[in-house]
Amino acid sequence: MSLMMESPLASCHRTLKARMIPFAGWNLPVEYSGLISEHKATRQAAGLFDISHMGQIRAHGKGALPALETLLANDPAKLRDGEGQYTFLLNDQGGVIDDLFLYRLAYDDFLLVVNASRHAEDLHMLTNSPKQDVSFRGSPGSSAGMALQGPKSVAILSALWKADPTHPVPPKRNHIAKCRIASQEALIAATGYTGEDGFEIFTDLSAGPVIWNALLEAGKTDGLLPCGLGSRDSLRLEAGFPLNGQDLSPEITPMEAGLGFFVDLNRPRSFPGRLVLEAQKKNGAPRTCVGLKGQPGQPPPRHDYPVFQGDKKIGVITSGVPSPTLGHGIALALITTPIPPCGQDLEFEVRGRRVPVKVSPRRFIPKK
Amino acid sequence: MNTPNDLLYAKTHEWLRLEKDSATVGITDHAQRELSDVVYVEIPKPGRKVTAGEVVATVESVKAASDIYAPVGGEITEANTALSSDPGLVNREPYGQGWLFRLKPDQPKPAGLLSPSDYGATLPH
Numbered sequence: 001m002s003l004m005m006e007s008p009l010a011s012c013h014r015t016l017k018a019r020m021i022p023f024a025g026w027n028l029p030v031e032y033s034g035l036i037s038e039h040k041a042t043r044q045a046a047g048l049f050d051i052s053h054m055g056q057i058r059a060h061g062k063g064a065l066p067a068l069e070t071l072l073a074n075d076p077a078k079l080r081d082g083e084g085q086y087t088f089l090l091n092d093q094g095g096v097i098d099d100l101f102l103y104r105l106a107y108d109d110f111l112l113v114v115n116a117s118r119h120a121e122d123l124h125m126l127t128n129s130p131k132q133d134v135s136f137r138g139s140p141g142s143s144a145g146m147a148l149q150g151p152k153s154v155a156i157l158s159a160l161w162k163a164d165p166t167h168p169v170p171p172k173r174n175h176i177a178k179c180r181i182a183s184q185e186a187l188i189a190a191t192g193y194t195g196e197d198g199f200e201i202f203t204d205l206s207a208g209p210v211i212w213n214a215l216l217e218a219g220k221t222d223g224l225l226p227c228g229l230g231s232r233d234s235l236r237l238e239a240g241f242p243l244n245g246q247d248l249s250p251e252i253t254p255m256e257a258g259l260g261f262f263v264d265l266n267r268p269r270s271f272p273g274r275l276v277l278e279a280q281k282k283n284g285a286p287r288t289c290v291g292l293k294g295q296p297g298q299p300p301p302r303h304d305y306p307v308f309q310g311d312k313k314i315g316v317i318t319s320g321v322p323s324p325t326l327g328h329g330i331a332l333a334l335i336t337t338p339i340p341p342c343g344q345d346l347e348f349e350v351r352g353r354r355v356p357v358k359v360s361p362r363r364f365i366p367k368k
Numbered sequence: 369m370n371t372p373n374d375l376l377y378a379k380t381h382e383w384l385r386l387e388k389d390s391a392t393v394g395i396t397d398h399a400q401r402e403l404s405d406v407v408y409v410e411i412p413k414p415g416r417k418v419t420a421g422e423v424v425a426t427v428e429s430v431k432a433a434s435d436i437y438a439p440v441g442g443e444i445t446e447a448n449t450a451l452s453s454d455p456g457l458v459n460r461e462p463y464g465q466g467w468l469f470r471l472k473p474d475q476p477k478p479a480g481l482l483s484p485s486d487y488g489a490t491l492p493h
Contacts, residue, residue, distance in 0.1 A: 035405055035430050036405045299408050
């Protein structure tokens with residue numbers, strides 16, 4: 001039996017009386033004040049999430065770019081200093097080992113932010129790939145991270161920086177910058193997993209709790225709430241973002257997941273799964289991820305429920321939740337092609353009965 | 369945690385209120401806290417015969433769907449239809465308006481249920 005990893009923010013969670021659950025080998029907060037209130041705070045004001053379980057891997061050396069170019073599905077050469085991109089680590093069948101964010105800090109310095117459940121496997125793949133002049137560092141539990149998300153995020157960060165004589169400015173969307181927050185060194189990226197404006201802050205173990213507490217204090221008057229994994233999941237699903245292990249897996253390609261935009265096939269370099277993805281781009285993928293929208297008062301869709309068109313089973317729900325913003329069920333489902341058009345009536349099955357849903361765009365809330 | 373003295377309890381966190389030849393069933397304060405925000409309740413139709421320990425209802429929160437077991441065997445006589453428009457009653461009044469269903473027990477004296485203090489002792493402190 002392996003021991004549960006404790007977040008560097010564990011003492012903060014204890015003080016806040018968070019309800020803790022095991023997640024991908026970590027003991028993490030699932031909720032503090034309540035999932036729905038945390039969800040709504042993030043949509044209307046701001047939420048603060050512990051993301052210390054997300055792996056932070058640094059690629060150093062002049063061989064970093066060529067090594068990443070041969071491993072990742074999006075093109076890292078497109079990044080300039082301070083820019084980030086969503087990308088994939090794929091297997092030879094084009095299936096998703098991990099979906100991650102890659103940031104270029106300098107030509108020889110990259111940060112990869114990866115899923116907790118895949119961290120060790122990613123690190124193993126990176127360090128064992130044929131490469132020169134590059135080192136990959138950052139094992140599970142070696143860093144702290146948190147996400148400040150919601151429309152008040154900029155105001156909260158600015159409030160913290162008001163007294164700072166260097167007048168830092170927050171990075172632009174999908175950008176990353178080295179900053180000091182609450183007198184601590186950190187990397188701050190304008191990215192997130194909620195569909196709201198916001199920031200992800202990456203720092204070392206001892207700085208984590210200092211920044212966490214300073215942000216909570218600075219955001220108090222704006223309605224900032226600490227938020228757990230529960231609202232993190234309902235927020236990401238409303239925004240149509242995939243969860244690795246459910247909507248993405250080694251058996252699902254980015255094309256099938258509807259994320260082909262983040263795969264670059266216009267460059268000469270080979271990367272794992274490229275041939276499969278080229279064929280799927282040309283001929284279409286055998287399955288495609290669609291959004292499904294339920295109705296109020298119906299049982300909510302959940303992971304693994306089968307999806308039917310008439311009598312024919314055409315797919316399976318990969319993620320589903322009763323949407324706190326919309327008041328009805330929403331889901332992502334992997335459907336066998338041909339894909340029914342938006343608005344098409346389908347059903348899912350739960351406890352032996354059929355529940356009506358409509359095909360919908362995967363993003364369930366308006367884009368910011 | 370609120371554990372009223374006039375009820376019997378199942379280890380699986382249902383409560384039972386006995387009244388003459390009828391029994392009302394709901395979930396405990398502890399259970400509703402664990403589930404948090406209830407958004408959907410599926411309740412059995414009157415006339416259905418159930419055995420003790422059988423899954424008879426489902427309470428869904430944002431996080432998950434949870435099975436509700438019949439604390440005793442009997443015939444369902446009434447379902448709390450107010451829950452279809454206001455499932456949050458389960459959170460707000462777990463022992464009152466948030467009841468789930470009524471049944472006519474097979475046995476006049478239900479067996480295998482816990483007293484309030486025995487049930488309270490099973491909960492984390």
